[in-house]
Amino acid sequence: MLKFRKIPAETIRRMPRYLRAFSLLGQEGQAYISSQALAGQLHLKPPQIRKDLSYFGDFGTRGVGYPVSDTARRIREILKLDVAQKAVLIGAGRLGTAIASYPGFAMFGFDIAAIYDNSPAKIGKKLAGLTIQDIQTLSGIAEQRIRLAILAVPSESAQACATLLVDAGIRGILNLSPSWLKVPKRVKVVSIDLAMELGTLLFYL
C-alpha cells in the first residue's frame, strides 16, 4: 500500500541505481530477484532496498522476491521515465561533447533534444546529430516542452545561463560546474562538483 510519509532524499537518489539493476536483470531474462541477491550486486544492505522500495508501494512477493520487469516498469513511472524525457544541453565544449554522446542516458530513455552555445565558432556546427544553436535564442525551447537542462559551461558563465534557462521555462538543471546557482524555488538544481569528489579521495589517501 502506498504510504503518505515523506520519502527520504537518499532513497530518491538510489532509485536510478535500482532501475539500472532491474533493467539489466530483465535483459538477462531473470524473472525474480530477492533483496539479498540485489544487495549483493549493488553493495547495499537488504533491508535498505526493501525499505526504499516500500516507500512507493508493495513491489515484492514474500517468499519469492521482486518481479524484475514489473518492478523496472514501476520505477520508470516513479522517475517519470515512462515517457521519454527531453533535455537541453548548454555548452558544446569538451564536457558538453562528452555529455552529448554519453551512452548512459539512452538506457533511461533520456533524450537530448537541443544544444546551445555562445561561441560563434560553434554555432551552426553539428554535434551528436543536432545543430548547435545560439544561446540567445534559448527562449525558443518553451514551445518544445523541454523541462530539463544540462549545464556544461565554465563556472563564470553558469549563473547567466541558469537565469536564461529559468526564463525559458526550465524546471530542473543538472549543473556540472562548481558554482551555486541562484534560481527560483520552483526550479530544482543538482550540481556535480568534480573537485569536491576528488578532495574526498585525497583526504582518505
Next chain:
Amino acid sequence: MLKFRKIPAETIRRMPRYLRAFSLLGQEGQAYISSQALAGQLHLKPPQIRKDLSYFGDFGTRGVGYPVSDTARRIREILKLDVAQKAVLIGAGRLGTAIASYPGFAMFGFDIAAIYDNSPAKIGKKLAGLTIQDIQTLSGIAEQRIRLAILAVPSESAQACATLLVDAGIRGILNLSPSWLKVPKRVKVVSIDLAMELGTLLFYL
C-alpha cells in the same frame, strides 16, 4: 586545539569547496572573512562552516574571522594538496578528453601525469600535451609514485581497468562510470553517476 573525534564524511566533502572559496578570496586580496559572510557565498549556515573547520583545529580569531591565505594554506595541507598530486587518466574517449583539459583541476594544483587507453587507434596520439599509452603497460606507473587514478571508460571495462590500477599500486580511484568497483580495502573509490543525479532531478520535477 586538534580534536581526536572522528571527522564526518560530509565535512570532508565540503573541504574542497572551502578551499576554492578561500583561494578566490585570497586572489581578491581579502585578508579576513567571517563564517557568516562565507556562509552567504557558499549557501551554507555559519555554524556548519565553523564546526567543519574546527574539526581540524582553531582556524579563526574571535571577533575577527578567518585569515584567508592562512586558512587556504592549511586546508591545502589537510587535503594533501600542498604537494602537487599526480594522477593517471584511464580512457581517452570523449569523457577522458574533457577531463584531461578540465580547468578546475589546475586551481587545486592537481596534475594529470599520464593517459592510458586500450584502443590502438588512440595509442600514440597526443592529448593535453601527453602521449596516450597502451593500458597493458600500466604497471609502469609504479615508479612514478602516482597514487590517484581517474577512470573514464565505459562501465563494461571499468572493473578490468580498476584491477589493473590496483595492481599498479594506485591508492584512490575517481570512477566516472555507473558501476561498483571491487577493490581491496586499502584502495578508496569515489564514483560519480550522472544518471543517478539525473534521476533525482526527474523525481522532483
Next chain:
DNA sequence: ATCAGCTTGTGAAAGTGAGCACAAACACAA
C-alpha cells in the same frame, strides 16, 4: 492440509549529521 524454508514489509533502535544558543575571546573606543 500441514509444515518447513524463504522473503517481504515495517516498527523500533542505533548511528550520523545539522543547527541553535551561548560562553569565551578579541578589537577598538572612551
Next chain:
DNA sequence: TTGTGTTTGTGCTCACTTTCACAAGCTGAT
C-alpha cells in the same frame, strides 16, 4: 582599564538515515 560590539568554538538538541529483528505471507514438498 572598562565597556561595547563582533565572531569563534562547541555542548546539546533535533532531524534524518541506516540497520536490526520479527511478524506476515508465499511456495512447494509431504
